[in-house]
Amino acid sequence: DTGVSQDPRHKITKRGQNVTFRCDPISEHNRLYWYRQTLGQGPEFLTYFQNEAQLEKSRLLSDRFSAERPKGSFSTLEIQRTEQGDSAMYLCASSSHTWDSHNTGELFFGEGSRLTVL
């Protein structure tokens, strides 16, 4: 399967612990996105990378959240000092570059990493 891969699929942690999620995008895609989704809501944009550069970052991404994409390949999303409100599905998506900034093109999503903070 050459789709977007996320790991781990499920993570249960205690409040105050740090967690890290990994996303492996489709190999030829230079754009990578992170979203957070809570039950009954649509995905909320967190951050966007074009290659290794983090070009957009939501205000939702507090100083406890950090994302990286070294060498423009896989990406990691780290949450420090987790809180119960961080419990959600964390989704990664990738897409290929298009010349038109009005058209994000087709986003290919992974199956998500579900975080439960006790």
Next chain:
Amino acid sequence: LAKTTQPISMDSYEGQEVNITCSHNNIATNDYITWYQQFPSQGPRFIIQGYKTKVTNEVASLFIPADRKSSTLSLPRVSLSDTAVYYCLVAITGGFKTIFGAGTRLFVKA
């Protein structure tokens, strides 16, 4: 930012055509309209994208009137497996923040 408005939920029966309308009154001139489908515990999946008039692919059609202030996703002959949440999105001018609304929950009954 172009905000989208969709019905919260819709019910249908197998074999019927389903039309889900999305309002995007302040869509920018060059913005595209995109629809995604999401099943429980899975990431959203791209269905269709368009700019104006009508677009059709193997799973759906997208109708966009001339003023582009709304769009309608049409699913022909739905089956039980089409039960999902459907999101309408409008590209954000000048950036890449793809904003999802709450979506429309479609329930297909036998």
